[in-house]
Each structure stands twice: as C-alpha cells, then as structure tokens.
Amino acid sequence: MSTQLDVAASRVLRRVRLAHALRLPRYIGRRILFLVPQVLLISFITFALVRLLPGDPARFQLGPLAPEEAVEALRRKLHLDLSIPQQYAIWLKHTLSGDFGTSWSQGTDVGEDLLQRIPVTLELIFLSLLVVFIVLVPLAIVTASLSRNWAVWALRNVTFGYGMLAGALPDFLLALLLIFIFYTNLNLLPGPEGRLGILDTAPPFVTGSILIDATIAGDWSTFWSGAWHLVMPVFTLAFVYGAPVFKMLRSQMEIALDAEYTTYGEALGLAPRTILARAARVAAGSTVVIVGTVIMFLLGGDVLVESVFNMSGLGQYAVQAIVTADYAPIQAFVCFAAIFTMLVYLAVDLVHFAMDPRIKVVGSPT
Amino acid sequence: MWLRISSTLRQLPLWQLVFLALFALIVVLTAIGPDLAPYSTINACPSDRLVPPSAAHWLGTDDNGIDILSRLLAAPRTDVVIAVIATAISVLLGSPLGVVIALLESRRRGGSTVVAEIAMRLLEVIQAFPVFVFAMVLVAVFGGTKVNIIAAIAFVNTPVFVRLVRSDVLSLVQRPFAEAARAVGNSEWRVGFRHILPNAIPTILVQLSVTIGFAILLTAGLSFVGAGVKPPTPELGSMIASGAKFLIIGQWWPAVFPGIALGLIVFSFGVFGEVMTKFMEPRAIRSATWRTGMTTETDDAPVIGIVAPTTNAILAVRDLEVTPLQPGASPLLSGVSFSLGAGERMAIVGESGAGKSVLVKAVLGLLPAQLQVNSGQVRYGEVDLLNLDKSKLRSLRSKHIAATLANAKSQLHPLTTVGGTFAAALAAHQKVSAPEARRRSIELLRMVGMNDPERRLEAYPHELSGGMAQRVCIALALMYRPRLLIADEPTAGLDVTVQRQVLDLMEKLAREAGTAQLIVTSDLGIAAHYCDKVAVMQAGRVIEINETRAFFDAPVHPYSRQLLDSVRL
Numbered sequence: 023m024s025t026q027l028d029v030a031a032s033r034v035l036r037r038v039r040l041a042h043a044l045r046l047p048r049y050i051g052r053r054i055l056f057l058v059p060q061v062l063l064i065s066f067i068t069f070a071l072v073r074l075l076p077g078d079p080a081r082f083q084l085g086p087l088a089p090e091e092a093v094e095a096l097r098r099k100l101h102l103d104l105s106i107p108q109q110y111a112i113w114l115k116h117t118l119s120g121d122f123g124t125s126w127s128q129g130t131d132v133g134e135d136l137l138q139r140i141p142v143t144l145e146l147i148f149l150s151l152l153v154v155f156i157v158l159v160p161l162a163i164v165t166a167s168l169s170r171n172w173a174v175w176a177l178r179n180v181t182f183g184y185g186m187l188a189g190a191l192p193d194f195l196l197a198l199l200l201i202f203i204f205y206t207n208l209n210l211l212p213g214p215e216g217r218l219g220i221l222d223t224a225p226p227f228v229t230g231s232i233l234i235d236a237t238i239a240g241d242w243s244t245f246w247s248g249a250w251h252l253v254m255p256v257f258t259l260a261f262v263y264g265a266p267v268f269k270m271l272r273s274q275m276e277i278a279l280d281a282e283y284t285t286y287g288e289a290l291g292l293a294p295r296t297i298l299a300r301a302a303r304v305a306a307g308s309t310v311v312i313v314g315t316v317i318m319f320l321l322g323g324d325v326l327v328e329s330v331f332n333m334s335g336l337g338q339y340a341v342q343a344i345v346t347a348d349y350a351p352i353q354a355f356v357c358f359a360a361i362f363t364m365l366v367y368l369a370v371d372l373v374h375f376a377m378d379p380r381i382k383v384v385g386s387p388t
Numbered sequence: 389m390w391l392r393i394s395s396t397l398r399q400l401p402l403w404q405l406v407f408l409a410l411f412a413l414i415v416v417l418t419a420i421g422p423d424l425a426p427y428s429t430i431n432a433c434p435s436d437r438l439v440p441p442s443a444a445h446w447l448g449t450d451d452n453g454i455d456i457l458s459r460l461l462a463a464p465r466t467d468v469v470i471a472v473i474a475t476a477i478s479v480l481l482g483s484p485l486g487v488v489i490a491l492l493e494s495r496r497r498g499g500s501t502v503v504a505e506i507a508m509r510l511l512e513v514i515q516a517f518p519v520f521v522f523a524m525v526l527v528a529v530f531g532g533t534k535v536n537i538i539a540a541i542a543f544v545n546t547p548v549f550v551r552l553v554r555s556d557v558l559s560l561v562q563r564p565f566a567e568a569a570r571a572v573g574n575s576e577w578r579v580g581f582r583h584i585l586p587n588a589i590p591t592i593l594v595q596l597s598v599t600i601g602f603a604i605l606l607t608a609g610l611s612f613v614g615a616g617v618k619p620p621t622p623e624l625g626s627m628i629a630s631g632a633k634f635l636i637i638g639q640w641w642p643a644v645f646p647g648i649a650l651g652l653i654v655f656s657f658g659v660f661g662e663v664m665t666k667f668m669e670p671r672a673i674r675s676a677t678w679r680t681g682m683t684t685e686t687d688d689a690p691v692i693g694i695v696a697p698t699t700n701a702i703l704a705v706r707d708l709e710v711t712p713l714q715p716g717a718s719p720l721l722s723g724v725s726f727s728l729g730a731g732e733r734m735a736i737v738g739e740s741g742a743g744k745s746v747l748v749k750a751v752l753g754l755l756p757a758q759l760q761v762n763s764g765q766v767r768y769g770e771v772d773l774l775n776l777d778k779s780k781l782r783s784l785r786s787k788h789i790a791a792t793l794a795n796a797k798s799q800l801h802p803l804t805t806v807g808g809t810f811a812a813a814l815a816a817h818q819k820v821s822a823p824e825a826r827r828r829s830i831e832l833l834r835m836v837g838m839n840d841p842e843r844r845l846e847a848y849p850h851e852l853s854g855g856m857a858q859r860v861c862i863a864l865a866l867m868y869r870p871r872l873l874i875a876d877e878p879t880a881g882l883d884v885t886v887q888r889q890v891l892d893l894m895e896k897l898a899r900e901a902g903t904a905q906l907i908v909t910s911d912l913g914i915a916a917h918y919c920d921k922v923a924v925m926q927a928g929r930v931i932e933i934n935e936t937r938a939f940f941d942a943p944v945h946p947y948s949r950q951l952l953d954s955v956r957l
Contacts, residue, residue: 056509063513074529186662190655192605194612195628195647202635202644213636266598273594285754286799290813290864291785294778300812303803308591311555315515315548322520326609330632340521341613344528352525360516367512378559378803379848 123350141230142335153260166275188265197330274305314370407659425458448641462622471603474541482549490557556588597661601654701727702904708764730902735915738925790870796857800849807845832863854881
C-alpha cells in the first residue's frame with residue numbers, strides 16, 4: 023500500500039519537476055525574443071542621438087576649406103540629406119548585412135576595428151572580474167564571519183578601509199597615481215604605452231587577446247610583456263569596480279549570519295564551514311544583481327582606464343569617436359555594448375532565479 | 389530624536405567622527421567656498437606657471453599659474469551640487485517605480501505582469517547603454533551645461549534603484565509581516581509603500597552612499613575627458629586632467645591635490661552614508677529597549693520549592709546571569725538555578741518577556757553577540773558548557789544536546805529543502821550516503837506525523853505551513869535520540885491531534901532513551917500532563933520550582949497562583 027503511494031507520489035513529483043524544467047527554456051526564449059526589439063530600440067535611440075551631435079560630418083571630412091558644393095555632394099552620398107528614420111533604415115540594412123560603415127576620421131572599416139578592439143576590452147573586463155572573484159569575494163565572506171580570531175579582526179579592519187577607499191577613488195586618478203608611483207618613480211612597471219612595449223611585436227592575430235595569441239604562437243617574451251602591461255589597468259579596474267560587489271556581499275553576509283537560521287544551524291551542530299556556506303548562498307542573491315551592474319560599469323569605466331593607459335580597446339575608440347563626431351563607430355560601439363549588457367542581465371536573472379526558489383519566473387503560471 | 393542622534397554619534401569610532409566633520413566642512417564649502425578663495429579662481433597668471441607648493445601658494449599653482457588651493461575651495465560647489473541633485477532625482481524616481489513594478493509582478497494577473505515585464509525590459513534598454521559613454525553622448529548632444537550633466541547622471545542612475553528596490557520588495561512581499569498587513573485589510577499599494585518599502589531602506593541607503601560617490605566620480609570623469617564641466621570653471625575632474633600630463637613627468641601637485649580632494653569628498657559622503665545606515669539599524673533600537681524596558685520587580689527572595697541539585701544531573705544550571713553588553717544595562721536573567729536528571733522533563737512557564745527564550749539560548753550557548761553570560765554555570769553532566777571550546781561544543785550539539793527554537797518557519801534555511809536540511813544535520817556528525825540520509829529523514833518525518841514525507845523532502849521552508857515547519861524541527865531534534873532536549877514552544881502551531889502525537893513521542897523518548905527535557909511552553913496543560921517538574925519564570929528569575937503534582941495542587945508564590953488562576957477561569 024505504502025509503496026504504491028510512494029510510486030504515485032514520485033510520479034507526481036517527476037511531473038512537477040518536468041513542468042519546472044520546461045518553464046525555464048520558455049522563459050529564456052521569451053527573454054531572447056525581447057532582446058530583438060530592445061536592441062532595435064537602443065540602436066534607433068543611439069542613431070537619433072548621434073545625429074544630433076554638434077558638427078557636420080561632411081564638413082569634418084573635407085576640411086574647412088572645401089567648396090560648399092563638394093560638401094553638399096558628400097552629404098548626399100552619406101544620405102545625410104534624408105530624414106533620420108530613412109537614414110536609420112539604410113543603416114539597419116547595411117548593418118544586418120555585416121557592413122558597419124566606415125570611420126571618417128580614420129578612414130577604416132568599423133567592422134574591422136571592432137574585431138581588433140572588442141577582444142582587448144573583453145580581456146580587461148574578464149581579468150578584472152577574475153581578480154574580484156579570486157580575491158575580493160573570499161575576503162568579503164571571511165571578514166563578515168562571526169569568528170573573533172585576531173587575524174579575521176585585522177583583515178576586517180583593513181578591508182573595511184578598502185571598501186571605503188575604493189568607493190572614493192576615481193579610476194582615472196588611481197590609474198594616474200599608479201603610473202606616477204610604479205613607472206615615473208620606481209620604474210617597476212611599463213608606462214602608459216599601450217598593450218605592448220615599443221620594441222615588442224604583436225603575435226599573429228587569432229583571438230585578439232594578446233595573452234591568448236602569444237600563448238598560441240608560443241611567444242613567451244611577448245606574453246610576459248603583455249601581462250606586465252595589463253597589471254596596472256586590471257588592478258585599477260578590479261580595485262575600483264570590485265568595491266560595490268565586496269560591500270554588498272559583506273553586508274548581506276552580515277545580515278545572513280545574524281539571521282535565525284544561522285543560530286539554528288549552530289544548534290544543529292553544523293560545521294562552521296557549512297554555516298558560512300549557507301549564509302553565503304542567501305547573500306549571493308543580491309550580490310549577483312550587483313555583479314551584473316558592475317560588469318556594465320566595467321564596460322564604461324574601462325573607457326577612462328583605456329584612455330589613460332592607451333590600451334586602444336573599444337572604450338578609447340568610443341571616446342575618440344565622440345570627440346570627432348564619428349557616427350559609425352559610436353553607433354557600432356553602443357549597439358555592441360547594449361547587446362553585451364543585455365546578455366549579462368539575462369544571465370544575472372537566470373542565475374538569481376536558479377539560486378532562489380522563492381523567486382517565481384515572471385508571468386509563469388503558478 | 390536628538391537623543392538617538394547623540395547616542396549614535398557617541399558610539400562612532402574617532403575616524404568616522406573626523407570624516408563626519410569633513411563632510412560638514414564640504415557642505416559649508418559648497419555653500420560659501422568660492423568666497424573664501426585667497427586668489428582668483430579663473431584668471432590665468434602666466435608668470436606663476438607650475439610653482440611648487442610654497443608659502444604664497446600652499447598647494448602650488450597649475451599650468452595656467454592659478455592658485456590650486458583657491459580652485460579647490462571653489463570646486464565643491466560644482467561637483468557636489470551636481471552629484472547630490474542628480475542622485476536625489478534617481479532615488480525619488482527609482483524607488484517608487486521599483487515598488488510599483490514589484491507589486492505588479494507579484495499580483496500574477498495577466499495585465500499587471502505584462503506591464504511590469506515591459507517596464508523591466510525598457511529599464512534594461514536604458515541600462516544597456518554603457519553609463520559613461522551614454523552620459524558623454526547626452527552631454528555632447530545637449531551641451532555641457534550643469535542642468536544637462538545633472539539630467540544625464542540622474543537618468544543613468546535611476547534604473548539601479550528601480551532594480552534594487554524591486555528585487556528587495558519581491559523578496560519581502562511574501563514575508564509574514566507583509567502577509568499580516570494585507571490580511572488586516574490594508575490595500576496592496578499601502579502595504580507596498582508603508583510596510584515593505586521601509587524594510588528596503590537599509591539596502592537603499594547602502595546603495596545611496598555608493599551612488600552619490602559614483603555620481604561625483606561620474607561628474608569628474610566626464611570633465612576629465614573634456615565632456616563635462618569646461619575648464620575655466622573650477623572643477624576637480626578637469627583640474628586632474630590638465631595636471632595629468634605633468635604628473636607623468638614628475639610635477640605632481642596640479643593633479644594630486646585635486647585628486648586627494650576628490651577622494652576625500654567621496655569618502656566623506658561614504659562615511660556619512662555608513663553612519664546613516666547605522667542610525668537606521670533596528671538592532672540599535674532593540675538593544676535600547678533591552679536596556680530600559682526590563683525592570684526587575686522581584687526581590688532577591690529565595691526560590692520557592694525544591695532547589696536541592698539532582699544527583700547525576702544531565703543538565704545543571706547554577707546562578708546564571710545574562711546581561712546586554714552595554715554598560716549599565718540591567719540583567720535579563722539573574723540567579724537562575726535548576727537541574728535536570730535523566731528522563732526527567734521540566735516545563736518552564738511564564739509570560740512572554742520573562743526571559744524563557746534567553747534562558748534557552750544561554751543554556752545552548754547560542755546567545756546573540758549583544759548578550760553575554762555574566763556569571764554562573766551551565767553543566768552538561770561533567771562538562772562545563774560555558775567554557776567549552778567551540779569544536780567540542782559543536783560535537784555535542786544535536787547529537788547529545790538537541791534543540792527546537794521558537795518560530796520554526798524562520799529557523800529553517802530559506803534556500804534549502806527539508807531534505808537538504810536533514811542531510812546537512814546528518815552530515816554534521818557522521819558520514820551518510822544520500823539514499824541512507826533520505827531513508828532516515830523519511831522515517832523521522834513519519835514519526836512526527838508528517839503525511840507524504842517523500843514529497844515534503846523536496847519542499848522549501850516557504851512552501852511549508854508553520855505546523856509542518858515545527859514538525860520538521862522536532863524530527864531534526866529527535867534524529868540522534870539526544871540525552872538532553874531543549875524545546876522552545878515545541879507544539880506552537882500544531883493542531884490538537886498532532887500536538888498529542890508529538891508530546892507522546894517526546895514522552896517515549898524520555899522513557900526509552902532517558903532524554904532529559906527542558907520544555908518552554910505557555911500552555912499550562914502541557915506542563916501539567918507531560919512534565920515532571922514546573923519552573924515559573926518572572927522578569928528574568930525563576931521564582932518557583934516544584935514537582936508538577938505539588939505545584940498544581942498548591943502553588944506557593946503569589947505570581948504562580950495568579951498564573952494558575954488566569955487559566956482556571
């Protein structure tokens with residue numbers, strides 16, 4: 023009798039689980055569907071905004087001395103005489119066929135430029151996040167712990183100072199100070215000369231990441247040169263942009279370690295590590311949301327840090343484009359950033375969803 | 389109000405006070421800074437270019453020969469005003485929007501969720517623009533006036549608050565207090581704004597201190613790349629930018645001093661936010677009530693009834709005193725003594741606030757950090773529990789000394805299934821395979837009268853009723869057939885049949901395994917039928933202990949009589 027009940031119950035359970043499992047792909051599918059209008063909207067807003075930038079690109083391109091007729095002809099050739107929606111339609115058609123246009127300040131193909139520069143920026147962001155996860159996340163968990171160990175106590179004070187300092191220090195200032203100390207005065211690290219020294223030759227282009235490409239080519243001197251050139255930019259980004267993650271994780275950890283379930287866990291005789299892990303699971307929810315925001319900030323903060331260190335990544339490219347009213351690169355940069363950010367957000371929501379059973383998928387039947 | 393401010397300030401470490409003072413100074417400088425400048429803040433003086441710090445120019449001069457100190461005094465008016473106004477706009481727009489979206493989502497009605505979903509996706513569109521570049525484009529398009537910079541910064545920061553408040557409200561909306569507020573007839577919106585939003589304020593404040601700092605940095609950053617406030621105006625970012633090229637060749641003062649100023653300003657705002665968070669913390673208020681709210685009415689009269697220590701006691705408590713950590717606080721427990729032999733069951737009764745739960749936590753060694761044991765002894769057999777090292781104490785817990793705590797539903801870890809909690813509790817003391825753990829958990833759940841235990845193992849605490857959570861906790865406590873069971877309101881939330889079932893089970897445990905039991909209850913019926921002894925607590929003291937029969941026949945202490953009369957009526 024009871025075994026029959028067991029079988030029936032487990033059958034019900036399997037069906038419930040299956041329904042849950044089926045809901046997730048549907049949710050992801052819907053989110054990706056949303057991505058299309060979102061990206062269209064973003065690209066249109068950017069398109070309109072960029073066209074409002076002061077300065078006439080045709081005049082920019084031909085110089086102040088060119089005759090008015092030539093400027094007029096170029097304007098027609100660039101479709102600048104059409105209305106913004108018409109221009110947008112043309113741009114969209116080109117973009118969808120893989121043609122991102124030409125930069126008129128550099129005369130280069132924007133698609134090519136992106137291919138060169140996106141890996142640089144992704145490499146910076148990835149390495150910075152890696153440092154945050156390897157160094158700051160464990161620090162936040164340990165320093166929030168209830169232990170009255172003197173080492174934890176000392177660490178707590180040091181990292182508390184860090185949390186405050188990192189929030190207060192502008193990335194570009196930290197970058198300049200690092201250069202002043204480690205290059206100008208101590209001469210330990212390379213200065214703001216870009217991704218490699220002047221005498222280094224870049225490895226053959228495969229992925230665009232110097233570290234990976236140099237590894238593939240087996241060129242270790244270039245690898246180390248690239249790594250040394252990355253130390254200051256990555257440290258700057260991780261130090262400044264890891265702070266919100268660190269602060270959020272620690273404050274959530276403190277709340278979780280103060281909660282009733284932690285006391286009860288101790289009453290159950292759970293190992294200190296288990297108790298810490300249980301608290302960390304709860305704290306991770308809000309932290310994941312902040313990590314998503316930080317990744318987005320990294321893409322923006324990267325703009326300044328790349329400019330200071332001359333990394334010739336995407337950020338520096340965008341700044342130059344805005345200053346010279348260069349339509350195509352700005353447009354391409356913003357669209358890339360938008361898609362990248364929205365995929366990050368989707369990932370954040372999914373992770374958050376997977377971690378917390380209390381959160382129900384929006385709009386799902388319950 | 390003033391009292392709380394001054395008491396909060398007194399608790400702060402010195403360095404925070406220093407930065408609070410600096411914060412006040414920055415506010416003053418924002419108001420009158422430009423008038424204090426000893427030199428002109430915008431007129432170039434080519435003969436004095438790049439003078440190092442000296443008596444005439446304390447912080448040196450920049451590449452235009454302008455006194456850096458003068459420019460620094462004038463700069464907060466630009467940076468701080470822009471950032472504070474922009475952040476205020478983001479919070480005021482973002483928080484209500486976050487509440488509204490969360491409430492619409494939690495309604496789970498077709499129309500509402502669609503609106504909420506569209507709002508979230510639009511928000512993503514705004515956030516998908518990289519903040520810095522977006523602000524740059526906005527400022528470049530509309531011109532670098534202060535109003536435009538404020539608008540751009542407010543616009544890019546609003547979604548942060550919407551998302552934060554939304555995720556907080558979504559997790560709070562199912563909490564008991566919100567359900568209770570709805571149950572007594574408050575409208576959904578009222579519950580959202582009056583009951584839930586205030587609970588999200590600490591998180592908002594932490595974010596606020598981060599965001600104001602970020603807004604100041606954003607203002608400076610925009611100006612640093614030349615897309616914000618333009619150079620003649622004294623502004624920190626543009627000052628650092630113009631000093632940067634000299635920094636690299638060794639002339640550090642034109643960039644470093646504005647940099648330090650920028651850092652100090654943001655830092656002071658951070659400290660201010662931190663202090664505000666501390667000020668808002670409910671914990672501080674709670675401990676204040678502990679300090680003042682507890683009055684010891686009973687005199688030092690000796691406890692009435694049997695006090696002679698049981699020989700071979702499993703649990704012996706002697707003269708236990710617990711006080712809050714603040715100096716001058718009156719004790720929450722004082723002079724508590726009793727002992728418990730094998731198989732013996734003692735009820736602890738008394739009105740709420742008498743110190744029953746504090747006693748339970750003190751005996752278990754689980755007092756919150758704000759409370760401490762002042763004096764006294766707690767012994768488990770020959771073991772001194774109060775001075776036992778942590779790992780030894782842990783090895784006793786659950787296996788020898790088990791406990792159920794009041795309000796079972798919030799005792800269970802919210803992200804762990806019932807089965808997961810059982811597995812963790814088993815793994816704490818022995819190596820068990822997963823199927824074996826499952827088998828034992830099902831058996832234990834069945835013992836406490838849980839129907840369909842296989843399915844319950846998959847349930848999360850928020851899917852359990854209070855009574856089911858209570859039974860899960862009792863099952864966990866019975867897991868190792870402990871020698872000592874301390875149960876705080878073990879039958880709260882159970883219906884009468886299950887209550888009897890659980891109590892019979894506890895009795896059986898006492899009889900068969902000789903488990904000594906300390907049962908905190910507000911139900912005198914349980915004390916009368918299931919316990920060997922009764923201890924009455926009032927205002928942190930045990931005022932009477934006696935055999936159950938003797939106690940109910942002839943209570944001695946006037947308060948005990950009062951307690952019994954209140955039930956008999």
